[in-house]
Amino acid sequence: xxxxxxxAVFGFIGMTAAYFLMxxxxxxxxxxxxxxxxxxxxxxxxDPEARDAYIETGLQGYEKSLRRKLxxxxxxxxxxxxxxxxYLNDT
Amino acid sequence: MKYAKWxxxxxxxxxxxxxxxxxLPQHDIVRIVNTYQERQDLDDWTRIFWATPDDQATGLINRxxxxxxxxxxxxxxxxxxxxxxxxxxPPYFKFDTANLQTQAEDLKSxxxxxxxxxxxxxGWRIVYLSTFPNAIAVKPVAGPDVTVIPWVNIIILTFxxxxxFMIRRMWLQFRERMIDPVIEDVEEAWDNVDAQAxxxxxxxxxxxxxxxxxxxxxxxxxxx
Numbered sequence: 001x002x003x004x005x006x007x008a009v010f011g012f013i014g015m016t017a018a019y020f021l022m023x024x025x026x027x028x029x030x031x032x033x034x035x036x037x038x039x040x041x042x043x044x045x046x047d048p049e050a051r052d053a054y055i056e057t058g059l060q061g062y063e064k065s066l067r068r069k070l071x072x073x074x075x076x077x078x079x080x081x082x083x084x085x086x087y088l089n090d091t
Numbered sequence: 092m093k094y095a096k097w098x099x100x101x102x103x104x105x106x107x108x109x110x111x112x113x114x115l116p117q118h119d120i121v122r123i124v125n126t127y128q129e130r131q132d133l134d135d136w137t138r139i140f141w142a143t144p145d146d147q148a149t150g151l152i153n154r155x156x157x158x159x160x161x162x163x164x165x166x167x168x169x170x171x172x173x174x175x176x177x178x179x180x181p182p183y184f185k186f187d188t189a190n191l192q193t194q195a196e197d198l199k200s201x202x203x204x205x206x207x208x209x210x211x212x213x214g215w216r217i218v219y220l221s222t223f224p225n226a227i228a229v230k231p232v233a234g235p236d237v238t239v240i241p242w243v244n245i246i247i248l249t250f251x252x253x254x255x256f257m258i259r260r261m262w263l264q265f266r267e268r269m270i271d272p273v274i275e276d277v278e279e280a281w282d283n284v285d286a287q288a289x290x291x292x293x294x295x296x297x298x299x300x301x302x303x304x305x306x307x308x309x310x311x312x313x314x315x
Binding site for chain 1: 182
């Protein structure tokens, strides 16, 4: 039983680290995309405040997006794989 | 230095390869001839080649281990241990040792009427250290020449390659967004320092030059 607890604790730590890294990475990619979108469009002008506001709005939209929520799969997939393995390897 | 680098890289590659070769599942097509149980002493460093089955057994220095004896198509002997991995490493989550032993017992056959089976296992048989691969599953197959496609290994290695690729992408993104701007700032600051130093040098040269010119007036040279 101690083995199960150990697996759960270290697995949770590992998955949390992966979740954190994926969130930071995904948000960073989204911010870069928004920046490039603004910079590549001459019609948007070059007011730095408007640019910041545009990026902020874009990132708020991203927080609600499906892609942001899909990062939770980092927790779901390994857990499901372990359950499947436990089942398959013992029947 | 070049040799040191290559030795280091080669050692690293060997360790990584060895780790996967030991841990990932492999299939042997064999004929089971017998199963047995034997008391094993587990009190030296070769302990790492045996499983850690349950909570009570961790303090023991010897215990009974089940084995499966088999021969392959060439007649070479293959001996497997049959132990629970439980929740421990490697993550096979195997708890059905007794069931597997029963299946193996059931699939025993003679060379006159061979019943070939595919044994999934991990680990190494090292005769000098008395280590045995751990059998995970046994499945009857048609004959000694069947091909088993290692789907599990393909999936695991592809997945690991994907993770490595993602880590690389993350690192590149981090460098581009967090480290490079800082380096640019430092470079800019350094350029400013450089420019100021140049100016100061020019100024100093100017003073020195004027002083020399003033000295020159004593020798009757015209001031410039």
